[in-house]
Amino acid sequence: MKETATWHSERLGQEVRFARWGEVGKPVLIFPTAGGDAEEIERMLVIDCLSDLLREGRIKVYSCDSVAGRTMLTGDGRGPDPGVMQNMFQEYVYNEVVPAIRNDCNDQDLRVITAGASIGAFNALAVVCRYPDAFSHALCMSGTFDLVRFLNGRAPGLDFYRSSPVHYLNTLQDGHLDALRKCTVLLASGEGRAEDIGESWRVAGLLGKAGIPNRVDSWGKDWDHDWPTWRAMLPKYLSEWS
Numbered sequence: 001m002k003e004t005a006t007w008h009s010e011r012l013g014q015e016v017r018f019a020r021w022g023e024v025g026k027p028v029l030i031f032p033t034a035g036g037d038a039e040e041i042e043r044m045l046v047i048d049c050l051s052d053l054l055r056e057g058r059i060k061v062y063s064c065d066s067v068a069g070r071t072m073l074t075g076d077g078r079g080p081d082p083g084v085m086q087n088m089f090q091e092y093v094y095n096e097v098v099p100a101i102r103n104d105c106n107d108q109d110l111r112v113i114t115a116g117a118s119i120g121a122f123n124a125l126a127v128v129c130r131y132p133d134a135f136s137h138a139l140c141m142s143g144t145f146d147l148v149r150f151l152n153g154r155a156p157g158l159d160f161y162r163s164s165p166v167h168y169l170n171t172l173q174d175g176h177l178d179a180l181r182k183c184t185v186l187l188a189s190g191e192g193r194a195e196d197i198g199e200s201w202r203v204a205g206l207l208g209k210a211g212i213p214n215r216v217d218s219w220g221k222d223w224d225h226d227w228p229t230w231r232a233m234l235p236k237y238l239s240e241w242s
Contacts, residue, residue, distance in 0.1 A: 001054075002042070005100070011092045012067050012085075018100060021047050022060035026242045027101050029093075029135075030234075031116035031123040032066040039063070049231040050238065058242040059113075060105070064097050066120070082151050083160030090163050093127055098134045113241055115139035117230040122147060125185060125203065129165040132179040139237050140187045141230050145199050169206045177210060185214040188233050190223025 002021050009016045019038040032040040041047060041063050053059045068082065068089035102108050112135050116124040121143030128138040145166050148156060161167050172180070185207055187200035200216050207214040223229045 002047075004038070007096075009092050009096060011088050011095065014067070016065050016067065016092070016096075018062070018064050018097065020060060020062050020104065021050075022054040022057070024057040025053070025059040026113060027062060027105055027110065028059050028113045028115060028238060028242075029062045029064070029097065029101065029127075031114070031120035032063060033117060034066060034119040036120075037065045040066075044227045044231075046227075046231060046234060049235050053235060053238060053242060059238055062097070062101055062112075064093070066123075067092070068123075081154060081157065081159070082147075083154065083157050083163070086147070087159035087163040089123075090126055090130060093123075094131045094134060098131075111136040113137045113139070113238070115141070115234065115238070117141040118144050118225065119147070121145070121187075125165050126163060128183050128185065129169065129180060130163070132176070132183050136183055137241055138183070138185045139234070140185065140200070140203070141233050142189050142195055142225050143187060143199055143203065144196075145203050166203060166206060169210055172210060177212075181211050181213070183212065185212065186217065186237055187214065188217040188219065188237065190219045190225065190229050191221045192224040192229075194225035195223070 002019060004017060004019045006015055006017050017038040030041050050061060068086045098112065101112055102110055114124040114127055114135050121140035122145050124138040125140050128135040147164065187204055189195055189197040189200045191197050197218055204214050204216045
């Protein structure tokens with residue numbers, strides 16, 4: 001059921017791993033959490049919770065390594081600039097991951113559903129906002145959306161602002177906005193341990209001002225910033241979109 005591929009990304013300057021589960025259905029790219037790899041969602045039982053949708057041929061699930069997230073977690077201000085890596089990671093997704101998905105689905109024009117939790121939610125939002133020609137929906141779970149604090153003391157540069165939706169949404173021009181207004185962003189969050197639904201409401205406000213369809217779903221105080229929450233959210237929302 002699972003297939004994997006590895007290649008050297010010139011954009012990222014390293015080997016990258018890519019995984020797929022399922023044979024047919026709508027393509028869903030699930031980003032790992034900050035330090036995760038392409039197979040994190042299998043180890044954390046996400047693939048198990050999506051087994052019905054996979055078996056019914058409603059979705060195909062893809063994932064890639066969280067290269068930019070690892071830089072943010074491990075940087076000490078002396079290594080690679082996290083903002084530069086964040087920008088290059090998004091370019092890698094658009095120019096390498098999306099073509100791999102389209103080739104696998106034999107459709108060069110399809111648009112991909114994207115999803116993720118925590119910093120994975122940031123990546124899901126970011127690629128939809130930046131590349132609405134390639135992505136149609138973003139499921140952002142327990143999102144962390146303002147990543148300035150992960151720059152390890154560096155001042156935000158052009159690469160960071162180019163790749164951070166909360167900083168550029170209010171600067172988008174009509175042509176890009178017209179395409180983005182055909183997308184849907186769903187911001188789901190608990191309000192239990194380590195959750196901050198305020199980040200989701202801030203993003204919703206920015207999206208709303210730009211006329212981009214979105215909604216915030218609160219799951220309440222019984223749901224924490226953890227995998228059981230995300231395993232409950234994913235099949236619920238993906239079943240609505242597939």
